[in-house]
Amino acid sequence: xxxxxxxxxxxxxxxxxxxxxxxxxxxxxxxxxxxxxxxxxxxxxxxxxxxxxxxxxxxxxxxxxxxxxxxxxxxxxxxxxxxxxxxxxxxxxxxxxxxxxxxxxxxxxxxxxxxxxxxxxxxxxxxxxxxxxxxxxxxxxxxxxxxxxxxxxxxxxxxxxxxxxxxxxxxxxxxxxxxxxxxxxxxxxxxxxxxxxxxxxxxxxxxxxxxxxxxxxxxxxxxxxxxxxxxxxxxxxxxxxxxxxxxxxxxxxxxxxxxxxxxxxxxxxxxxxxxxxxxxxxxxxxxxxxxxxxxxxxxxxxxxxxxxxxxxxxxxxxxxxxxxxxxxxxxxxxxxxxxxxxxxxxxxxxxxxxxxxxxxxxxxxxxxxxxxxxxxxxxxxxxxx
Amino acid sequence: xxxxxxxxxxxxxxxxxxxxxxxxxxxxxxxxxxxxxxxxxxxxxxxxxxxxxxxxxxxxxxxxxxxxxxxxxxxxxxxxxxxxxxxxxxxxxxxxxxxxxxxxxxxxxxxxxxxxxxxxxxxxxxxxxxxxxxxxxxxxxxxxxxxxxxxxxxxxxxxxxxxxxxxxxxxxxxxxxxxxxxxxxxxxxxxxxxxxxxxxxxxxxxxxxxxxxxxxxxxxxxxxxxxxxxxxxxxxxxxxxxxxxxxxxxxxxxxxxxxxxxxxxxxxxxxxxxxxxxxxxxxxxxxxxxxxxxxxxxxxxxxxxxxxxxxxxxxxxxxxxxxxxxxxxxxxxxxxxxxxxxxxxxxxxxxxxxxxxxxxxxxxxxxxxxxxxxxxxxxxxxxxxxxxxxxxxxxxxxxxxxxxxxxxxxxxxxxxxxxxxxxxxxxxxxxxxxxxxxxxxxxxxxxxxxxxxxxxxxxxxxxxxxxxxxxxxxxxxxxxxxxxxxx
Numbered sequence: 001x002x003x004x005x006x007x008x009x010x011x012x013x014x015x016x017x018x019x020x021x022x023x024x025x026x027x028x029x030x031x032x033x034x035x036x037x038x039x040x041x042x043x044x045x046x047x048x049x050x051x052x053x054x055x056x057x058x059x060x061x062x063x064x065x066x067x068x069x070x071x072x073x074x075x076x077x078x079x080x081x082x083x084x085x086x087x088x089x090x091x092x093x094x095x096x097x098x099x100x101x102x103x104x105x106x107x108x109x110x111x112x113x114x115x116x117x118x119x120x121x122x123x124x125x126x127x128x129x130x131x132x133x134x135x136x137x138x139x140x141x142x143x144x145x146x147x148x149x150x151x152x153x154x155x156x157x158x159x160x161x162x163x164x165x166x167x168x169x170x171x172x173x174x175x176x177x178x179x180x181x182x183x184x185x186x187x188x189x190x191x192x193x194x195x196x197x198x199x200x201x202x203x204x205x206x207x208x209x210x211x212x213x214x215x216x217x218x219x220x221x222x223x224x225x226x227x228x229x230x231x232x233x234x235x236x237x238x239x240x241x242x243x244x245x246x247x248x249x250x251x252x253x254x255x256x257x258x259x260x261x262x263x264x265x266x267x268x269x270x271x272x273x274x275x276x277x278x279x280x281x282x283x284x285x286x287x288x289x290x291x292x293x294x295x296x297x298x299x300x301x302x303x304x305x306x307x308x309x310x311x312x313x314x315x316x317x318x319x320x321x322x323x324x325x326x327x328x329x330x331x332x333x334x335x336x337x338x339x340x341x342x343x344x345x346x347x348x349x350x351x352x353x354x355x356x357x358x359x360x361x362x363x364x365x366x367x368x369x370x371x372x373x374x375x376x377x378x379x380x381x382x383x384x385x
Numbered sequence: 386x387x388x389x390x391x392x393x394x395x396x397x398x399x400x401x402x403x404x405x406x407x408x409x410x411x412x413x414x415x416x417x418x419x420x421x422x423x424x425x426x427x428x429x430x431x432x433x434x435x436x437x438x439x440x441x442x443x444x445x446x447x448x449x450x451x452x453x454x455x456x457x458x459x460x461x462x463x464x465x466x467x468x469x470x471x472x473x474x475x476x477x478x479x480x481x482x483x484x485x486x487x488x489x490x491x492x493x494x495x496x497x498x499x500x501x502x503x504x505x506x507x508x509x510x511x512x513x514x515x516x517x518x519x520x521x522x523x524x525x526x527x528x529x530x531x532x533x534x535x536x537x538x539x540x541x542x543x544x545x546x547x548x549x550x551x552x553x554x555x556x557x558x559x560x561x562x563x564x565x566x567x568x569x570x571x572x573x574x575x576x577x578x579x580x581x582x583x584x585x586x587x588x589x590x591x592x593x594x595x596x597x598x599x600x601x602x603x604x605x606x607x608x609x610x611x612x613x614x615x616x617x618x619x620x621x622x623x624x625x626x627x628x629x630x631x632x633x634x635x636x637x638x639x640x641x642x643x644x645x646x647x648x649x650x651x652x653x654x655x656x657x658x659x660x661x662x663x664x665x666x667x668x669x670x671x672x673x674x675x676x677x678x679x680x681x682x683x684x685x686x687x688x689x690x691x692x693x694x695x696x697x698x699x700x701x702x703x704x705x706x707x708x709x710x711x712x713x714x715x716x717x718x719x720x721x722x723x724x725x726x727x728x729x730x731x732x733x734x735x736x737x738x739x740x741x742x743x744x745x746x747x748x749x750x751x752x753x754x755x756x757x758x759x760x761x762x763x764x765x766x767x768x769x770x771x772x773x774x775x776x777x778x779x780x781x782x783x784x785x786x787x788x789x790x791x792x793x794x795x796x797x798x799x800x801x802x803x804x805x806x807x808x809x810x811x812x813x814x815x816x817x818x819x820x821x822x823x824x825x826x827x828x829x830x831x832x833x834x835x836x837x838x839x840x841x842x843x844x845x846x847x848x849x850x851x852x853x854x855x856x857x858x859x860x861x862x863x864x865x866x867x868x869x870x871x872x
Contacts, residue, residue, distance in 0.1 A: 041603050043595045044496035044503075050440070052489075053433055062488055101486070106425030108486040159488075337512035340656065342693050344480030344492045345512050360414060368486060369493060 035060065056157045057085030063160035065100075068131065070154060073218045077137040077184065078149045079116060084132060084160055090120035092163030094195035095188045095264070095291075099161030099367060100134065102144060102152065108159060109144045110367025112293075114188035114266075115163060116219075118195035135218060137184035161367075167264065167291035169195065173203050174262040178255070180275060182210035182267030186218055188291055189266060193226060193233075202230040206255060210267070212241045248278045259284055266291040307382040308332045309351050322358065323348075323372040323383060334372060334385060341374035348372055353381025387521055387537050387645035387754050388665075391658055394644075394757040395665070396784060396796045397714065405714055406657025409691060412706050416695050420484055427698045428482050428490060431472055431678075439465035442622075443604065449614035458615075462622035464679075467629050469498045471681025472697065478507050480694045501563030502592040505585065509569035515693050519638075519666035520646045526638065527645070529554065529565050533737045535645050535754040536747070540740045547738035551731075558627035563593065629679070632727055636670045637686030639730035641752040642719035643668040663690035664707070665797075669720040676723070677701070687718065715796030750808075760804055 018036040038047040051058040057066060065088070069081035082100075097114045113134040120130060138149040169192040179189045186209055196202045211217045214237070223235045236254075238246045251258045259282060265275045272290050279288040302319025306326050311333070317326045324346055327334040337345025341359060347369050355364045356378040357371075363378060364370045372383070388394045392402065442461030448454040474497030476482070482490045496503045510526075517523035521537050528534040532551065533544045554561045567589050570576075576583040600623060605616040637643075644665045654662070664687055672684035677700075683689055685700035688707055695703065711718040721729075733753045736744065744751075749758040788795050 040595075041599065041607070043599050044498055044592075045436075049489075050436060053436060059489075103425075106420065106422040106485055110486065337508065338516040340516070340659070343507075343511035343515055344478075344483065344694060345508060347480070347483070347493050360417065369483060369491065371480075 057083075059085065060087060063088055063162065065132075065158050065160045067152060067154055067156045067158060070152060073135060074137075074216055076149060076216075077135060077218050079133050079135045080148060080152070081131050081133045082158065082160070083130065088132075088160065089162060090130065090132075092119050093168035094118055094192040095168040096163040096165040096191075097167075097188065098132070098134065098163050099159075101159030101367070102148065102156070104144070104147055110159075110365075111144055112161075112366070114191060114291075116187050116190045116194070118191060118198045135184065135187045135190070137218070165291070167266070167289055168192075169264070171199075173201060175203050176257065176261040177203060177205045178258055178261035178263040179205065179207040179209075180263060180265040180267070181207070182271055183216075184218070185265075185267035185271075185291070185293070187266075189264060190219055190222075192264070193223075197226060197230065202226075202233050205233045206258075206261065207233070207235045208238060208246070208255075209235065210238045210240050210246050210271075213239060248274060262287050262289070264289045264291075266293070301379055302376075304353070304377045304380040306377050307380075309382050309384050311385065317377050319356070319376050319378065320358070321376060323355065323370070323375050323377065326377070327372065327383070327385065332385060336373065339373045341371055344371060346372045349384040351382040351384050354378040355381055386748050386756055386758075387535065387647050388756045389647045389649040390757050391646070391650055391661055391665070394755075394797065395661060395716065396786070396800050397661075401714065402655070402657045402661055405710065406655070406660050408710055409657075409660050409707075412703060413692055413695065416692070416699050416703065417484075420696060420699075424696050424698060425482075425485055428477075428485075428696070431468065432490070435465055435468040435473055438462075438468070446604070446615045446618050447608050447611065449608060449611045449618055455614050455618055459618040459621050462618060463625040466498060466622050466626040467679055470626055470630055471633065471683065472678060473497070473681075474499065474503070475681050475683070476697045478503055479511060481696045483694070498596075499559045499562065500593045500596050501559070501566045502588045505566040505570040505588065506562065508573055509566035511693070512573075513569055515690070517651070518663055518690060519644065520648060520651050520662075522648060523651065525565065525569060529561055530568075531561075532734060534639055534733060536737060536741060536744060536751055537645060537647075537754055540737075544738050547734055551734050555628055555631040556624060558631040559623065563589070632723070633680045633683050635730045636723060636726040637668055637683055637689075638666075639733055639753070640668045640719065640721065640726040641729045641733075642717060643753075645754045660691060663687070664711075664716065666690065667719070668726060669704075669718070670723045670726045671720060672723065684723075687720075711798075713794065715794045715798045717798050717801060760800060 014033055016036075017040075018032045035047050042050065046061065048059050048061045051060075052064075057064045064085035065082040066085070067080055068083050069079075071079040071081065073079055092115065095114070097112045099110060099112050101108045101110045103109075113136060115132055116135045117131070117133040120132075136145050136148045138146045165188075167188055173192075173196060179192070181189050189207070193202075193205070193207070196205070207223070209217065209223075214220070217223075217237060220237075227233050227235055240246070263275075263279070263284075265272060265288065269292060272292060275288070276285075276290060279285050303317050303321070305314055305316055306323060307314045308327055308330075313327075313330045313332055315326050315330045317323075324334050324336055324339070328336075335346050335348070337343035339346075349369050350364055350366055352366050354377075355368070355370050355375045356362070357364065358374050358376050364375065392399060395402070397405070438461050442458050442465055444458075445454050445461060446458035449458055474495065477490055477495040478492050478497065480492035483492050488494060492507065497506075499506075514524055514526045519527065521527065521535070528538070531554065532547055533540065567585055570585045571578060571583065574585060576585055580586070600619040601616060604619060605612045608615040646662055646666065650658075650662070667686045667690040669687050670684050672680060677684050682697035682700045685704050688700045688703045689697075691707065692703065708718055710716075720726075729752070737753070746752070748754055749756045784795070784800065786795055787793070788799075
């Protein structure tokens with residue numbers, strides 16, 4: 001019960017008290033002492049196990065949030081405004097995304113969406129209502145996005161993961177900026193634009209956005225208003241329904257200074273691949289930032305490259321090799337048990353990509369926990385082991 | 386010796402077992418596909434109810450200096466601990482609710498209110514016990530290392546203590562499980578047994594100290610003047626939970642009819658044979674909805690062993706389908722009342738405390754374990770035609786797989802039944818023979834006795850004659866001697 005030096009100190013006592021809650025409440029601050037002390041009594045349960053029965057937002061084990069508003073953006077997209085629960089850090093960077101878990105038919109589904117709201121800096125005048133927002137576009141095959149756009153009621157409790165991602169706007173922003181977006185790829189850029197606007201730091205920003213029709217443009221009115229307030233912000237809309245896909249070759253004629261700009265691009269994978277190539281060809285890759293939302297459905301197949309996140313190893317496997325065998329073949333210390341899918345000893349979390357259950361063909365994805373002995377890679381994937 | 390060949394024992398062909406496996410797979414698939422909001426609500430409500438009972442119990446115990454408050458608190462806490470242990474801890478750790486993808490109700494993170502750490506139990510129980518169910522030398526849940534639960538295991542003098550060991554295990558069940566899991570964990574993790582500060586040892590020490598501190602120190606201390614009463618209540622609640630958990634486990638694994646297997650059977654075992662082993666190796670007990678809930682639905686032990694990771698609230702419907710399969714394949718479905726199943730286990734515990742020479746049956750044909758050799762040497766009723774199966778060691782005996790009269794499959798259940806009838810008949814005949822032999826012997830003895838008596842009589846007669854002759858001779862000689870003296 002003392003400090004490491006063997007003596008008896010306040011800090012030692014505090015550490016001892018906090019210990020039981022340390023693993024679950026990194027964000028607790030002074031509250032951790034109380035949580036730790038209560039955990040000594042409620043062991044093996046944690047105070048959370050009781051607290052979240054009273055209010056799900058009080059959970060310290062995981063971030064929670066409550067949907068407070070669902071705002072339609074276009075026919076097939078909506079903005080969800082969420083009030084995060086205890087311990088959410090509002091000091092994220094514009095452009096980052098959050099993980100969000102929604103309960104549908106008894107099962108939590110986990111997805112990542114870009115934040116569209118600017119960070120909530122604690123400087124005076126910027127303290128907002130401690131709300132965050134994401135924009136979701138319904139995908140034809142996207143079971144969860146459709147549910148979020150047209151079916152989720154206000155008041156729903158969701159699970160949240162802390163903001164993350166390297167697709168961010170630096171502070172202060174570069175003098176000349178180019179945003180290249182298409183479809184829902186506009187969402188992280190929206191967060192950047194709103195942050196620039198709130199900080200009154202809109203530099204020379206050029207935004208080229210592609211959408212099928214004018215009705216499909218998310219945040220159209222807001223972009224116009226932003227331009228009216230800040231002449232240095234120019235928004236160009238490219239309607240693919242009328243003019244076809246935007247040709248990168250036209251950049252030179254339409255925006256001759258594009259090579260001088262720091263570029264952030266977000267949209268479908270095919271578009272990003274093209275942009276990647278084009279920027280490399282002109283030797284400007286160092287000024288390009290790209291955000292890939294997720295692996296395209298077409299990339300989900302049989303087998304792929306499995307990356308073992310913690311041990312930093314990778315291996316190529318076919319669609320019939322179990323992830324357990326794949327890991328063991330490259331010397332990763334995989335947890336294992338019965339090797340037949342009954343004992344749950346080998347369960348690990350999928351960090352990204354897709355994994356298939358060999359017994360019934362069910363697909364698992366980012367955020368799911370899978371039994372490695374009966375799962376195989378369905379495309380490239382990363383495991384948390 | 387226990388079952389070495391499950392095919393022969395089950396009276397099924399490899400193809401039969403394969404289709405049985407497919408039918409069980411389709412049960413699994415249909416339950417997996419229909420898991421949803423209803424099931425999620427069930428487990429959430431169970432958890433909320435358990436937390437509520439526990440909080441209420443702990444709260445009432447603050448007034449435990451009052452006798453009624455003490456009793457109420459103890460009952461509430463006991464019920465809470467039982468639910469926590471059986472329906473929540475056991476089933477969540479089996480991954481039955483992992484499909485919900487909820488980090489708070491997940492096998493990888495659930496910690497239970499028992500002395501041993503969940504993580505060690507998960508390896509020992511989910512892996513060792515559920516993979517190698519009832520395989521001698523592999524499944525260390527067979528007697529938990531301190532009891533002889535089958536006569537396949539050699540008797541040692543220590544087994545005379547079995548009745549005592551049983552009592553000790555029942556009352557301190559959580560400690561028995563904790564130590565048992567720790568030793569398996571160390572074995573699986575290849576930890577040197579003498580290394581005191583090994584990871585398994587440290588996890589174990591941390592968990593038990595927390596558990597002990599909570600129930601026997603912190604909570605009693607929190608109730609201040611009621612320290613002693615709260616301590617007693619906590620100890621009693623733990624005891625009640627231990628006894629109940631022990632009873633449920635023993636009823637699921639040790640009544641007659643729960644078969645044991647050898648390593649030979651394990652070699653090259655197909656997944657369908659694995660299913661069959663689980664079916665034949667487990668036993669159910671009959672329970673209504675309330676008792677089923679309190680047992681963590683382990684009254685459906687057979688279904689649990691077939692599908693350890695399917696949600697427990699679905700076991701009743703799965704049970705109906707498994708029973709249909711048992712009827713179809715003519716396989717036994719071992720079940721009975723809680724009392725009956727426990728008494729059968731209890732009988733085995735006490736019987737096997739004795740050395741084998743006091744036991745009548747062999748390991749091939751005993752109530753607690755049998756093997757395919759049980760059927761060898763028994764001439765089963767046979768009808769010469771049809772698709773038949775020959776049993777090893779009984780070349781002349783044919784087993785008719787379809788009953789020509791009813792058209793029903795004839796499998797293990799019929800075989801067990803007929804073996805029972807045949808054995809009973811054999812025993813009756815032997816008894817009859819014995820009785821006749823005894824009668825003949827008695828008759829012979831009587832006869833010999835008679836002869837002896839006659840011989841004795843004859844001898845006596847002869848002796849009498851000789852005596853008489855002697856006497857006559859003496860009378861004849863008497864005057865001569867007399868005269869000579871007188872004269």
